Amino acid sequence: MVRRLRMASGLVLFAYVVMHLVNHSLGIVSITAMEAMLGWMRALWTSIPGTVAIYGAFLIHFALAFYALYERRTLKLRPLEGLQYFLGFSIPLLAATHVSSTRINDTFLGGDGSHYMTVLTGLWYVQPVNGIVQIALLFVAWTHVCIGLRFWLRLRPWYVTVQPVLYAAALLLPVLAFLGFLAGEREAGMMLAQDPDLLARILASQARPAERPVINDIALGIRIALLGAIIGVLLARLGRRRRQRHQGVSRITYPGGRWIDIPRGLTVLDASQMLGVPHTSICGGKGRCSTCRIRVRASPEALPSPSAEEQRVLRRIGARSNVRLACQLRPRGPVDVSPLLPSPKAGRNRYRPPVYAEGGEREIVILFADLRDFTRLAENRLPYDVVFILNRYFQEMGQAIEAAGGYVDKFIGDGVMALFGLDIASAQASSQALAAARLMATRLDDLNRALADDLDAPLRIGIGIHAGPAIIGDMGYGRSRSLTAVGDTVNLASRLQVLSKSYGCELVVSEEVLRSAGLTLANATRHEIEIRGRVAPTIIHAVTTIQDLPVTALPARAEPMPAPAIGLTDSLGVP
Ligand code: FES
DSSP states (O other), X not given: OHHHHHHHHHHHHHHHHHHHHHHHHGGGTOHHHHHHHHHHHHHHHTSHHHHHHHHHHHHHHHHHHHHHHHHOSOOOOOHHHHHXXXXXXXXXXXXXXXXIIXXXXXXXXXXXXXXXXXXXHIIIIIOTHHHHHHHHHHHHHHHHHHHHHHHHHTTSTTHHHHHHHHHHHHHHHHHHHHHHHHHHHHHHHHHHHHOTTHHHHHHHHHOOGGGHHHHHHHHHHHHHHHHHHHHHHHHHHHHHHHHHHHHOEEEEEOXXXXXXXXXXXXXXXXXXXXXXXXXXXXXXXXXXXXTTEEEEEOOGGGSOOXXXXXXXXXXXXXXXXXEEEXXXXXXXSOEEXXXXXXXXXXXXXXXXXXXXXXXXXXXXXXXXXXXXXXXXXXXXXXXXXXXXXXXXXXXXXXXXXXHTTOEEEEEETTEEEEEEOSSSOHHHHHHHHHHHHHHHHHHHHHHHHXXXXXXXXXXXXXXXXXXXXXXXXXXXXXXXXXXEEESHHHHHHHHHHHHHHHTTOSEEEEHHHHHHHTOOOTTSEEEEEOOTTOSSOEEEEEESOGGGSOGGGSOOOOSSOOOOSSSOOOTTSOO
């Protein structure tokens, strides 16, 4: 209900602001055009339904803003959220004088201040500082509106498509309004210059002299009331905090053993922010996006039942009973939690060798991996679920590759390309690539177990590995530039991955890799394939199940290696 009220009231205010800005922009044409549109705007917003809508929306929106400020358990805000609060509370402070000298003056004091000529004259030729305040108000109000709309719309699947158009409109409208405002001011100035008595007549019609101090007092009253309300909410928060101290604390424990004690009433997302644990929360903790979902382990008394709204979101993602939304869960006792969606930062590949930036040819081992039947998996799923599953998959595969000593070149759709041997000999690189394949399979098994309730069928991969000469270098354009490899070796490795599908096996590895690693595969099927440009056929080996690789025959891992991403050790000796 709160969310719907906030959205409905916000949309009414949005319509009002947009019409106001369009009206301002007509100043580019003339003050007469501004007045013409203002005529029917007044008819709309001063009608009984219009008055109820605009005052109702304003009161509801502000009341909900105070409520949200009170309800927040921590004032540690993300930058955009903080900006939205700041701009939102600045609007009445900046608009107080304008509102009291126009709408309030017209409605309650018998004045006639709601004409563009009157407003422009008052702002620029009586109290110019108010003109500057009004321009600031224009941009403050519009920025607040745009941030709110973005928070609301960015969860829609079509948002990315229409984003460029929305951005263009968001920039164009205030600029046109600003230019219209300036053009109107210039025209008003010319009219005042032509008629020396005009200013006096306008001021006389705007308000009776006796009412002018009243208008200023009302503006001051609005500002004092707003500041008083903000201080009141902050004091209420302090009071609640003192009460909470007596209600005890809940210990939130994260994977790896990090923990924090939080006062009862705070959410797990609050705890993550206080502890500095990266925690995805795309909707900003409003319980809409499900990206803050966590797996919880606690006694039933420590876990309050999910609200109807939280249940609806959890049902939508088909969550198990031990999955909750971190932004909605306010534990009543100790809870072990593990965020299910990797934080945006976690996905970044921090292992990026600085060598070969200028390009060079060297022996390298290339690994390609691809998710089987991903298209079918993505069917009938919410985009967020697909992104969630893919990101978990990429995280596990990326960590497995890095743990084995490889470099994640890129993620291509649902596939992965990795390089081994950027700074070590090819024999060690081949061993690393095979170790990575095995670790990837292990990680995938773990992931399938973790996502058993989210998947219709377990995720399966096909991997191709080949070794040979390739050109290594920093390639791409702009921010998409990165270290990568090109050449026949890369193409053949990719082809082996495709062949793993045809052979119905998990791994296809070339003879070169096995020979270089000093490995013989008794339980693999040998094939010979023709490669264009090669006289002799290329020998490859199809391994039905990667876990069948004879681990004891693999040489020990090479140095240097990146730091292990997790504390697992398998029989390959790979951390
Ligand atoms: S942050 Fe969006 S649902 Fe929790």
